[in-house]
Amino acid sequence: MLTLATPAVASSNKSGRFDRPYDGYAPKSTLLRDSSPVKAGLDPAPIETALTQVDGWTRPNGTVKPLYAGAVTLLGHNGKVLTREATGMAVKYADGAGTELPADQQIPMRTDTIFDMASVSKLFTSVVVMQQVEKGKVDLDAPIATYVPEFAANGKEAVTVRQALTHTTGLPSWLPLWSAQPDPASRMQMALTAKLRPNTLPGATYLYSDLNLIALGEVAARVSGKSLDKLVADGITKPLQMRDTGYNPDEKKKPRIAATEYQASPPRGMVWGSVHDENAWSLGGVAGHAGIFSTADDMAVLAQAFLNGGSYRGARILKTDSVTAMITNFNQAFPGNDHGLGFELNQRWYMGGLSGPRTAGHTGYTGTSLVIDFDSRSFAILLTNRVHPSRSWGSNNPARRAVVQGLALSLGVGPRHGKDAWFSGTTDASTTTLAVKVAVPASGAKMSFDLFVDTEDSDLLYLETSADGTTWTKVPFTVRDRGTVIDADGTISGSGDRHWHQVTADLAPGDQTVRWRYTSDALYQGRGVYVDGVKISSPDGMLFDGERMPESFTASGWRLSRR
Numbered sequence: 001m002l003t004l005a006t007p008a009v010a011s012s013n014k015s016g017r018f019d020r021p022y023d024g025y026a027p028k029s030t031l032l033r034d035s036s037p038v039k040a041g042l043d044p045a046p047i048e049t050a051l052t053q054v055d056g057w058t059r060p061n062g063t064v065k066p067l068y069a070g071a072v073t074l075l076g077h078n079g080k081v082l083t084r085e086a087t088g089m090a091v092k093y094a095d096g097a098g099t100e101l102p103a104d105q106q107i108p109m110r111t112d113t114i115f116d117m118a119s120v121s122k123l124f125t126s127v128v129v130m131q132q133v134e135k136g137k138v139d140l141d142a143p144i145a146t147y148v149p150e151f152a153a154n155g156k157e158a159v160t161v162r163q164a165l166t167h168t169t170g171l172p173s174w175l176p177l178w179s180a181q182p183d184p185a186s187r188m189q190m191a192l193t194a195k196l197r198p199n200t201l202p203g204a205t206y207l208y209s210d211l212n213l214i215a216l217g218e219v220a221a222r223v224s225g226k227s228l229d230k231l232v233a234d235g236i237t238k239p240l241q242m243r244d245t246g247y248n249p250d251e252k253k254k255p256r257i258a259a260t261e262y263q264a265s266p267p268r269g270m271v272w273g274s275v276h277d278e279n280a281w282s283l284g285g286v287a288g289h290a291g292i293f294s295t296a297d298d299m300a301v302l303a304q305a306f307l308n309g310g311s312y313r314g315a316r317i318l319k320t321d322s323v324t325a326m327i328t329n330f331n332q333a334f335p336g337n338d339h340g341l342g343f344e345l346n347q348r349w350y351m352g353g354l355s356g357p358r359t360a361g362h363t364g365y366t367g368t369s370l371v372i373d374f375d376s377r378s379f380a381i382l383l384t385n386r387v388h389p390s391r392s393w394g395s396n397n398p399a400r401r402a403v404v405q406g407l408a409l410s411l412g413v414g415p416r417h418g419k420d421a422w423f424s425g426t427t428d429a430s431t432t433t434l435a436v437k438v439a440v441p442a443s444g445a446k447m448s449f450d451l452f453v454d455t456e457d458s459d460l461l462y463l464e465t466s467a468d469g470t471t472w473t474k475v476p477f478t479v480r481d482r483g484t485v486i487d488a489d490g491t492i493s494g495s496g497d498r499h500w501h502q503v504t505a506d507l508a509p510g511d512q513t514v515r516w517r518y519t520s521d522a523l524y525q526g527r528g529v530y531v532d533g534v535k536i537s538s539p540d541g542m543l544f545d546g547e548r549m550p551e552s553f554t555a556s557g558w559r560l561s562r563r
Helices: 044-056 118-134 161-165 184-192 210-224 228-237 251-256 278-282 296-307 320-326 348-354 397-411
Strands: 002-004 070-077 080-091 292-294 359-364 368-373 378-384 421-423 431-440 445-454 460-466 477-481 484-488 491-494 501-507 510-519 528-538 541-545 554-556 559-561
Touching (some): 070 296, 070 397, 118 320, 184 210, 184 278, 348 368, 348 397, 378 397, 431 528, 460 501
Parallel strands (some): 002 491
Antiparallel strands (some): 445 501, 445 528, 477 501
């Protein structure tokens, strides 16, 4: 099997299509403006399908509980807001069992509803730290203990700022600060003096940890002389005019805030208007790992600022080099755990068809997510209150994937030849086929076609042949990619390069059916497979030209894509 390697830098073109080379940032002057998929030149159908799914998950399905009470979806591309849609309820339940409030006490979701962003807050802390790096107050490769001496406790004297930003410190994922200590000062001390996991050395493993960002928030506060909330306000939200973003939102905004969980321990009741995360709450609502509240539109401004290379509306929050560092994978030693200095990178499980080496994002436990695809200049924001009324009701990961997949499919892949190309579809746990019959003379034949592949490694495309339509044999083929020649045994998968490849294969003599068979497993999709420009020729001449004879194909699950 041939698995396409993910390159260090992916490519697409300025319009966002996934089939032509482009690399860089949007012009720093790019401002968001309301538009639509059609006006932006995109296919509206996949986005409409995704929005329908997001709405459907606000309601129970038989005995299956809804994924969330409500949601706000905002999608952007090339500075255009493609859709901004609210569905469901911001406040719906009275208790953890799911008893619904009287109808007149429920609050519908609005497009400007304010959400507890949970771990998406880590991005704000990361930006603040990078701002201190730019000012020369923090060295990425210096030990955290240089700035917070007590952090050196329990063998952590060599743990660096960079390791904390990439979650390679070896610290445990979390500690119950709220219940283990009586006050904010002792809780912070517990976080800073925590032990590394047993038999773990700094830099030797990847483990996502809230403690990393708690420590970094303290670093930024100490070197600047300002509290973390002040740093975020002065360095991010005020310059970018993110008026609904910050810690500990004003009580006056409570009617616009989405409720989260009913908590019995600690005995907080229905959490609404204060941070859901128990540790952040116990630290006064301001912490490096959680505590930020925001809206979809404010997060869109932040996303566009990153796409612009660190600036928006004339305000620069980061140098372009700092943005690049935040989306450069420093975790190559830990495959599958790609991470920049703050951002998660190339995570198929919630980035779906937008996944790539320059796709950055983060999720939040309360049901929030942000995905920024730098190569197509696009972003997807899904904000839900999935822990309302209880975290035990399930995960909203299907909705995260649906939203980004809708945007990815709307961007489309331009055909290599003519007006269309054959597309495999991107349905989980399915098999789709595209076939053509050909009579190959005794001298044999050469097949050639163009191939675009963006799949999970375990989702495979097979090239096969059969004389009777029952017994199929893999056809070895050769892939040419801009000077590189790779031989495959008849199967291929992979992702990350976002461009067309040229494929050739030899066909044995005889009447036969040649088919492309795409099989997917139960979870996670990329952009799928596209086939175009199919030609089969013998020494005596052309046997089949797919561009001239498209009606000769038999498609089951495949369709012509005209993007």
